[in-house]
Amino acid sequence: MRKSWIIKYFLILFIVGIFVRSLVSLPLNFFLLVVLIGIIIAVSFYQRQKKIAILLLGSIFLFLGMWRVDSFLPKVDENHVVNFNGQVVQFVGNISAEPDIRDKFILYQIDIDQIGSDVLVFGPKYSEYKLGDKLAMQCRLEAPENIEDFNYPGFLAKEGIYSICFSPQNIEKIDEGNHTIKTWLIGQKQNFKSIVDKTVNWPASAFLNSILLGLRREVPANIQDNFSATGTSHLMAISGLHIVILSGIIFSLFRSLGISKKQAFVFVIIFLIFFVSLIGFRSSAVRASVFGLVGILAQVVARPKRAALVLLWAAVILLLINPLLLVYDISFQLSFLAVLGLIYFGEWFKKMFRKIPKDLGLRDVLVMTMSAQVFVLPWILYKFGTLSIISPLANLLVLPVMPLVMGLGFALIVLGLAWLPLAQIIGAVLWGLISYILLINNFLAQIPLANLSATLPLWGAVVIYMIYALFIYQPSRQIILEKININKKSTEKVLTKDNTEIVTEVIDLNKYNL
Amino acid sequence: MKQRWFYIILILIVIIVLIFLLVRQNSNSDELQVVFFDVGQGDSHFIRTPGGQNILIDGGPDNTVLEKLAKYIPFDDTIDLMILTHPHSDHVTGLIEVLRRYNVARVLVTGVIHTTDEYLTWLDIIKNKNIKFDQAIAPMQYIFESPGEPVVLEVLYPDRNMSGESLADVNESSVTVMISYKAKKFLFTGDISDDVERRIISHGADLKADVLKVAHQGSDTSSSQEFLDATRPGFAVIPVGENDYGHPSLRIIRRLERTGAKILRTDKLGDIKFTVSKEGRLVLEK
Secondary structure (H helix, E strand, O other): OOHHHHHHHHHHHHHHHHHHHHHOOOOHHHHHHHHHHHHHHHHHHOOOOHHHHHHHHHHHHHHHHHHHHHHHOOOOOOOOHHHHOOOEEEEEEEEOOOOEEOOOEEEEEEEEOOOOOEEEEEEEOOOOOOOOOEEEEEEEEEOOOOEOOEOHHHHHHOOOEEEEEOOOEEEEEEEOOOOOHHHHHHHHHHHHHHHHHHHOOOOHHHHHHHHHHOOHHHOOHHHHHHHHHOOOHHHOOOOHHHHHHHHHHHHHHHHHOOOOHHHHHHHHHHHHHHHHHHHOOOHHHHHHHHHHHHHHHHHHHOOHHHHHHHHHHHHHHHHHHOOOHHHHOHHHHHHHHHHHHHHHHHHHHHHHOOOOOOHHHHHHHHHHHHHHHHHHHHHHHHHOOEEEOOHHHHHHHHHHHHHHHHHHHHHHHHHHHHOHHHHHHHHHHHHHHHHHHHHHHHHHHHOOOOEEEOOOOHHHHHHHHHHHHHHHOOOOHHHHHHHHHHHOOOOOEEEOOOOOEEEOOOOOHHHHOO | OHHHHHHHHHHHHHHHHHHHHHHHHOOOOOOEEEEEOOOOOOOOEEEEOOOOOEEEEOOOOOOHHHHHHHHHOOOOOEEOEEEOOOOOHHHHHHHHHHHHHOEEOEEEEOOOOOOOHHHHHHHHHHHHHOOEEEEOOOOEEEEEOOOOOOEEEEEEEOOOOOOOOOOOOHHHHOOEEEEEEOOEEEEEOOOOOHHHHHHHHHOOOOOOOOEEEOHHHHOOOOOOHHHHHHHOOOEEEEOOOOOOOOOOOHHHHHHHHHHOOEEEEHHHHOOEEEEEOOOOOEEEEO
16 A cells, blocks of 8 residues: 555545535544544554554544544533524624625624624624724624525535524724724725726626636625526635636746746745735635645646645645535535546646647637536535536637736736826726627527426445546546656657657556556 | 737727727717616706717616616716705615716705705715705796806706705705796606695796696605696607506596697606707607
């Protein structure tokens, strides 16, 4: 058994532990006993049967996964906010997360002083309190409930929220919040937003704010509906998929300028830090960029097995920080699957699209979206139950414009800080480009049967992923050649026009113990 | 190869800049445009003078007004006069984002007391941006310089200083204005009730109008027979969307028809646009 396999096995068991414990409550003490016995047996076996020993040692990681969930869940004692659900209370607290501005209200996450836990408050639309402000209010606290099939309590629990306040009374601002880097960044974000608002016409400005600053809620509902009907919603969200594609574009842009892979990778990191600070270090964006980086790393190392290990590590680290993401955060699941798609389907799609020109990173963008989408699709069908037939066409028409929109968008903000009239010219161009995107989506969304509802049961999704797995683990000649390339650097290579390597030397395959 | 790309992009940029500057220069037409925006259940009307000045009366219940402004003045970021007839949310809400995105030179408002979040936010932005604040008290006039003949905006109501007053029904405070150009007249009534209509008539101003913005989405508490007799409109525009109030009232529609007005509803027709040419011809654009 190879070392990397052992590590993968342990990491996966850790994730399985989190998964199981998120769904069912287990008597952990009893489980710990079982694990201890397992370890004792494993140690005594170690000399004679290493494989069995390692298999048994895995139970430690299974246990650690479960234990992490347990330690993350709050201790419900008499001071916990859950006890106040159903009662009218008067409380004071600080706004602990960036206010989430919705269509009809603003969501404030408030850290209550007296008991030190968070409550979600539905504030009136035009109440404009800022992160860190200290507010006093009176409110009837309520426990979150399922919204149709959606597990709202679980969704909130992963943010540490167990109480909601729907109609706060007598809100009063007691104190301005402290100035921290985070509040400063969010203030800057408002500046950037107002530059966009002043230079780009509505609703193009809302779209731009959504893709640059993560302010998706501002986009009018009818436009959001169009995007989901044409299967292009991922463009508007700061999702793992979106960031993977974005990083990929920048990566291939620097590569085409003749910069080495490593240096281009560093530029991607710098860009992502800039981008995430633009959004104000929102945790979902940070998570998305972790996955984005792994996706690019997959392109750099170009070896699926190693990339998959990095992806596993990334997932485990994120789950160590917040284990509830695994089951309750769809964005986490989709990001993970998208990167998995890049890793395993990327090469295959590269071959399929080899006729498409490489200019402006067109081919790379296409390869990345297709490989990610194909992998994400079964899960989307299971979770949301809609299938957009025109999605490939819509993506093909819209995607090539996206790098230009993003690039000009950043230029707009930078120029807008310097001199607004100059930014206005770019704003006019952006308005044109984004209007094109909106028009295409509006047109395609009108097509009858464009958006089918096709619900996939869980077992259906699992079966499809099994088929994917079979496809991935099919041993192929290409992989063998690649391995040899890496193992034996002196092998002669002929570089063809599009940089694919052909090994010319005849190699004795037996020599390499494949 | 790379150099050719560079030149193509450079030329494109130059062309775009030139087009942009050209469009900005030549966007003045020599006619008066009056557009009743279709913003759903609420009011928002836009006037562009032959001199290229922009007047916005109310903003509707949401951000739709931004989309409309982008459509009619895509390359202009100045509103020369913003009028808030009264602070109800279906009139003020859209104006908040307009204030944030456009250079608003001055606002005309009654200053009546109302404490909804929307209205307070709107006032706050005006204060922070130091926008010139005009108190609406009839009689007063704005004159918009235009090639040929100026466009005149006349305030007919409120007839007293309402600043700081709190009313049981702020509809009663609606700023009512008449806009005239080349002897063609447009009357904007906000949400005034029949009581206010009688007051306006009693002041003895000439209320004859070619186009009447029907008060309060065609509610039966407005548009009294006396008022319609005094205005005798050729066109009656009802800005209205889906609602639970039964707007517009069937009785008012009958009354308008009897008066001989052609009824135009934004929920049926979308935006309703009139132009007055420099020869003084009133055209309803299809």
